[in-house]
Amino acid sequence: MLKALCQSLCLSLPLAANVQAASVVFLNPGSSSEVFWSSYSRFMQAAAQDLGMSLKVEYSERSPERTLSQARDILQGPKRPDYLVLVNEQYIAPEIIRLSQGTGVKLFLVNNGLTASQARSIQAQPGKYAQVLGTLTVNDEQAGYQMLREMVALLPKDNGPVDLVAFVGVKTTPASLLREQGMRRALADFPQVRLRQVVYGGWSRERAYEQAGMLVQRYPDTRLVWSANDEMAFGAMRAFEEAGRVPGREVVFSAVNSSPEALRARIDGRLGVLMGGHFSLGGWAMVMLHDDAHGVSLARDGVREHQVPVLQSVDGAKAQRWLKLLEHSDYGIDFKRYSAEGKPSDFRYPFFASPVDY
Template sequence: MKRKLAALLVTVLTLSLVLVGCGAKTDNATPPTKKIKIGLSMNTLNNPFFVAVKEGAEAEAKAAGIELIVTDAQNNPAQQIADVENLIQQKPDILIIDPADSDAIAEGVKKINTAKIPVFTIDRQTNGGEVLTHIGFDAIKSGTIAGEALAKALNGKGNVVEIQGIMGTNVARDRSKGFNLAMAKYPDIKIIAKQTANFDRGQALNVMENILQANPVIDGVYAANDEMAMGALAAMDASGRTAKIKLIGCDAIDPALAAIKAGKMAATIAEPPFFLGKEAIKTAMKISKGEAIEKSVILGSTLVTKDNVETVKTRD
């Protein structure tokens, strides 16, 4: 009887140790990794450039297993502030902003600062609030490249038109500054008209129609983005003057590349938005991991002409 009782006690003790061991294993199990949530406030998605920014961000976020929330301010600074407030309520780990207006967005950035959410800007800068970094292109360099390319296409002389973007953004101001710096080196080139079209194709069409009617001799046009270049081109086509005018844009969106291939545009400046979107998510990942980042990240710009339009890379 004693032997049976001893055997039973050994069995119970062994089973208890096994159960304790299992319990210890459960307690030490690695907790599931928290999924990173990123908010992306876009100034508009009614423009191929910014659609491509979103697509690049989505591609990188999907590859990294990140939850990405995208909003569209429809080029309305007030709507973008509302978008930012909504994103703050969703408690993202990081917020990325592509401003509709550099001055107006400062209010939104300050709200994000108050919420203690890491934030940075892409493409266009903010004129207020604290951001960890800014990712974009050198807009002065871009404008200068465009100006030099137009001067070369015109052999250093002729009548030129400048169609400007949203002058409340650093991008529009800096592209114009770079273009005019280049033009100043060519005394035989005259800027006969300079007007804003707010980076909008429809507005550029109307602007260019009026300029064409008022000026019988136009040799070159610089549009500060390709959407405006497409609007200007439509007006030039309608007037039958496309063959006489050298047109240069910026951004290297697909319609502009097609126009270069067709001989209707002289050049554009490749500032690939898809890669801008990817870089934004990569930077957000670094921030989430506590890694060091640069205060400013400047991506490369490339002149695209008929000579390299077939090989230029604008997305993965």
């Protein structure tokens, strides 16, 4: 009997050894020195480690040409990953989807999905493009809308006109355009707010600083400075401070992103409004890819494109709490509990329904 037991155990060992961790490559469109994109990758790595997955991150350093070159090397190389996660930054996704046709690599889009015109073009040529496993985006338009509403609420109650200037990212990034659309939608609720100028700061602190230096001279009565990310907000803030304007008292600044610098600025009041939490999107994508690798259909409800309301307003108390969580390599999160593996067929990912309060 002992001999039979040993044989049974020995036979089972090769099977366990043959179980391969799902491999993922993330084409990070940002720079490795950018706080947002590095924290985004860090959250994905925390999820990968928790879920027993392999993750490699390739940074493009803000170069779409480099992203395409990286994608080509990955998709045509000898050791292809199971999954390739990409962002439709500067509208590069269709070319990567074309390159992936016939490679066996599953594609998953995060943050910026396909535009309507891109989707129509791909659907019209099914033999030319691979099928995308799924898309996970955030509530960018709603965040842009809510951000301006909260800014106006901080102003003294008077009937005088209020000058607003806005810093958006780039014209070829859906997230940037959606945040701007939300801001413009909110303007309809406040006829006293005058949008003086929208500038494209390219997500850059230095560029926004240079632009704001001109705007503060052109519109000296500006009381609202709306920014689509934190880097541009801090660049603009510096220019206004040099012009003698006090953030949080004379001018209300807003930002998107939950970097430590932004969280501290929200706590001390230099940022009147902060929207954050979307750094987590890649981590939730990893949960979904883990489930797909374990046979759980991501389109079991007939939907492949999902929007997750992870962008949320961050007040001072929440900013304090998030700063403490950043001290933990895994953010203090058990990613396994978000998985659909082993759950009932009607299980719905918690991050689909409401913001996750980390």
